[in-house]
Amino acid sequence: MLQNKIYQNFIIEIIKTFFVILFGLSIIALTVRAVSFLDLIVDSGYPVSIYFEYSFLNLFGLAPKFIPFSFLLALTIFIVKHIQDSELVILWTSGVKKIFLVNLLFLISFLILIFYLILSTFITPLALNKSRSLLSMEQFNSFIPTVKTQQFSDTFKGFTFIVEKKVNNEVKNIFLHDKGNNLKGLSSNISNIFSTTIVADSGIVDKKKFYLFDGQIISSKDDNKKNEIISFEQLNIDLKDLTTATIKQPKIQETQTLKLLKCFTRNNLRYEICKGDTKKEIISALNRRVVLPLYIPTISLICSLLLINSKKKYLNRVSIFFYSFLLLLFTEMTVRYTGMNELLRFAFIILPFVLSTILYLFLIFKFSKESKPS
Numbered sequence: 001m002l003q004n005k006i007y008q009n010f011i012i013e014i015i016k017t018f019f020v021i022l023f024g025l026s027i028i029a030l031t032v033r034a035v036s037f038l039d040l041i042v043d044s045g046y047p048v049s050i051y052f053e054y055s056f057l058n059l060f061g062l063a064p065k066f067i068p069f070s071f072l073l074a075l076t077i078f079i080v081k082h083i084q085d086s087e088l089v090i091l092w093t094s095g096v097k098k099i100f101l102v103n104l105l106f107l108i109s110f111l112i113l114i115f116y117l118i119l120s121t122f123i124t125p126l127a128l129n130k131s132r133s134l135l136s137m138e139q140f141n142s143f144i145p146t147v148k149t150q151q152f153s154d155t156f157k158g159f160t161f162i163v164e165k166k167v168n169n170e171v172k173n174i175f176l177h178d179k180g181n182n183l184k185g186l187s188s189n190i191s192n193i194f195s196t197t198i199v200a201d202s203g204i205v206d207k208k209k210f211y212l213f214d215g216q217i218i219s220s221k222d223d224n225k226k227n228e229i230i231s232f233e234q235l236n237i238d239l240k241d242l243t244t245a246t247i248k249q250p251k252i253q254e255t256q257t258l259k260l261l262k263c264f265t266r267n268n269l270r271y272e273i274c275k276g277d278t279k280k281e282i283i284s285a286l287n288r289r290v291v292l293p294l295y296i297p298t299i300s301l302i303c304s305l306l307l308i309n310s311k312k313k314y315l316n317r318v319s320i321f322f323y324s325f326l327l328l329l330f331t332e333m334t335v336r337y338t339g340m341n342e343l344l345r346f347a348f349i350i351l352p353f354v355l356s357t358i359l360y361l362f363l364i365f366k367f368s369k370e371s372k373p374s
Contacts, residue, residue: 280339
C-alpha cells in the first residue's frame with residue numbers, strides 16, 4: 001500500500017511538472033508569435049477581439065511542439081531531485097527494484113503519448129482551422145489602420161492605395177487603384193471596365209467610408225483605347241465590399257487528420273487540399289501528428305539511464321540529457337523530409353520501437369549487474 005502511494009505521488013509530481021513547463025514554454029512562444037499577429041489589426045483592420053481569439057487558438061498549434069522537450073525536462077528534474085535528496089536510495093534499500101521505477105516512468109510516458117496524440121491529431125488541427133475561419137467570416141473593422149503615409153498598401157484584394165499625409169482620419173494627396181471591381185457605379189458604363197483609378201487632393205476616412213474632395217475618376221476600358229475621366233468636388237465611397245488579402249484557405253497543418261488520410265484514397269479529388277503536388281507535405285504532416293509522439297517512451301528510457309550507478313562519462317547527467325536532446329533535435333529535423341524519401345520515412349517510423357527495445361534491454365542488463373554481489 002505504501003509503495004502504491006509513493007508511485008501515485010511520483011506520477012502526480014511528474015505530470016504536474018510537465019504541464020507547468022509545457023504551459024510556460026507555450027505562453028512564451030505565443031507572446032512572441034502574437035507580435036506578428038498585430039498585423040491583423042494594423043494592416044488588415046480586423047477588430048481587437050478577433051486578434052485575441054486568433055492568438056488564443058494558435059496556442060494549440062504551439063503547445064504540441066514543446067511536449068517532448070517539456071517531458072524531458074520534467075523527467076530529468078524528477079530523477080535528479082530524488083537522487084540528490086536520497087529518496088530513491090530509501091526505495092532501493094526497502095527492496096524496490098530499479099526496473100519497477102523504469103516501468104513506472106514508461107507508463108507515464110504512455111499517458112503523455114496519448115495526450116500528445118489527441119492534441120496533435122484532433123484538437124490542434126481543429127483549433128487552427130477555427131482560427132483560419134475567423135479571418136474568412138469576419139470582415140475588416142475599419143479602413144483607418146490600413147492607411148500609411150507614403151507607402152503603397154495592397155491589404156485588400158485588387159485594391160491598392162497610397163496617401164502623402166495622414167492626420168488622424170484626414171488624408172492628403174490620395175491615389176486609389178481598383179482592379180477587383182470593388183468601386184462599383186463610378187463609371188457611366190461598367191460593362192467593360194478593366195480598372196478604376198481615383199486621385200484626390202484630400203479626404204476623410206470614417207470606418208468603412210471614404211470621403212474624397214477635389215479629384216478625378218479615371219476608368220480604364222478592356223481595350224485600353226479609350227479612358228473615361230470624371231472630375232468631382234466630393235466623392236463618397238463605401239468600402240464595405242473590400243476583402244482583405246489575408247490567407248483564408250486552410251493550410252495543411254490546419255486540415256483535419258482524417259481529411260489528410262483521405263487524400264490517399266480514390267476519392268481524394270473532393271478536397272481542394274489534395275489537389276496539386278501536396279502529397280509530400282501531407283506525409284510529413286501526418287508523421288508529425290502520429291509518429292512523432294511515439295518517441296515519448298524512448299525519452300523516458302533515456303532518462304532512466306540516470307538510475308544506473310556509474311562513474312563513466314557517457315552515463316553522467318550531462319551526457320544523458322545530451323542524448324535525449326539530440327534525439328529531439330534529430331526527430332524535429334528529420335520529420336520535415338519524411339515525405340521526400342521513402343527510406344527515411346521507414347527509418348523514422350521504426351526507430352522509436354528499435355531504440356526503446358535496445359534501451360530497455362540495456363537497463364535490465366545494467367540493473368542485473370548492480371544486484372549481483374561484488
